[in-house]
Amino acid sequence: MSVRRRLLLVLPTLAGITVLVFCFLHLVPGDPVEIMLGEGAAVADAATLRTALGLDRPFGEQLVHFLHGLVRGDLGHSIAFRSPVANVIAARYPATLELAAAALALAVVTGIPLGVLAATHRAGALDVVARTVSLLGVCFPSLWLAPVLVLVFSMYLGWLPVSGRGGLAHLVLPAVSLAVAMLGILVRLTRASVLGALGDAHVLAARARGAPEWLVVWRHAVPTALAPVVTLVGLQAGALLAGTVVTETVFAWPGIGRLLVQGIGARDYPLVQGCVLVIGITYVAVNLLTDLALALLDPRLRDDA
């Protein structure tokens, strides 16, 4: 796929996300205003909120208003936080960024070398380790790894804080539980990809020239094997930056994923809409950047073949 085509494909996706998010309030069964305020709300309050949300105007006009707000970076007004949604999200985003960076770094720094070594020492002890790790990643989703880590390291051993955001100590458990969930597939893919590359002609040629084994592996096999790994890491980065709802909830991490859950709990629909929109756009943007980075790395991906 050419770079230009890839860029153009983003437009309908973004439009689709926007429309889907806009339709949110209209998908709510019953009256969203009544749900937000509760049934006992004063008629005047309900009318004020209805006007503020623009729900008293025709559908088309609402959409135009919504889009007009978006262009100016106006995501509406959060009911629970009593401030603009954009500000609420901006205040939470650094926490998500910090956690995502830590988890991704941890997964990449351990996962890729482990995958490469598993491929070069096939059926050896390291391969067994790698296979165990990738199985662990599958059967320990953060959903239950996170509470177990808290139980062991915070409650029994008392080494690390239970929850919240602060220094490095607060970061360890949430980052580890996310990294373990990612490691499984990362190790598996790296191993398979490097195994494939080790059979390539240019690796064979390097061997034939008498290059030392470490050079063959790290200079010739690994770089060609990395393309699918980069794609995967990009997808994972996108998902992490989109906020990791369960992990952030378990550790009371003040990121955008937890904000979304709080918005749902408070029936703060403008906030929910804002979070979903920002998360969707972030994910699309990171995936686009990943594809562009790949095209930069591999000239074959630049033009339509």
Add this chain to the structure above:
Amino acid sequence: MRRRRGTRQAWVGGGVLAVLLVAVFVAPWLAGVDPYATDLGVRLEPPSAAHPLGRDALGRDLLARLCLGGRVSLAVAACAVSLALALGVLVGAVAGWRGGWTDALLSRVIDVFLAFPGLLLAIALTAVLGPSLRHVVVALAALGWTGYARLTRAHVASAKHRDFVEAAGALGVGGVGIVRRHVLPGAAPLLLVQATFGLSAVIVAEASLSFLGLGAAPPTPSWGGMLDEGRLFMLVAPHAMLVPATALAVTVVALQTLGDGLRDLLDVPDRRQRWHVGQ
């Protein structure tokens, strides 16, 4: 006779799954313990002979609740995967067979659904529709159908110009008949393997939704909900959390093993692309 690769894995995974299904659907019926009976005098009691897995925070028998919760979790997952499969195959077949504008339009719709990472779409949908098991099924199907649609689309598009399809067309079989009887059966192994992995992803996703309070409404148990309830008391009674967590892990590993085995047996290329994790 030499057994084919994957046979053992498929048998082990399938066997564990069968045992789980029997335990979840038949055992409670034999034991006759009420999963809803509360007894605050013995809350969070550790495992004992009378209550092999102990009791939860309201003194309810954890084994009985685990079985009932398993029924809920597995039934929801099975419904969601069936719905996703039906929708995905339909959309994929239409896109692949018609090509052109139809294909372009449907592919963009798939892209939009793929533009939401992990659980987000399911969370948003259940948040809007309100927590109920039916909405959870819809939300999980909305999360998973794109994978089946892409597989089916690719398969149908590549089979369209093959000789057997043109032969069927020459014999006067209509488009729908060709796709249904001649093209789709060829995609069945791919879809079966994908659905096995899909089932394990959906089980984790359902547990995550319940964990966040967006799934089954209490007092109906589900594994994710039990995990959340147990989490509050994990220091005094770790069993209340570890029991549903272990059940989840065993089910997911069994399904993954079965999927790996089936993939080798049916000789399907590994193409799990999406990263589905209940983050």
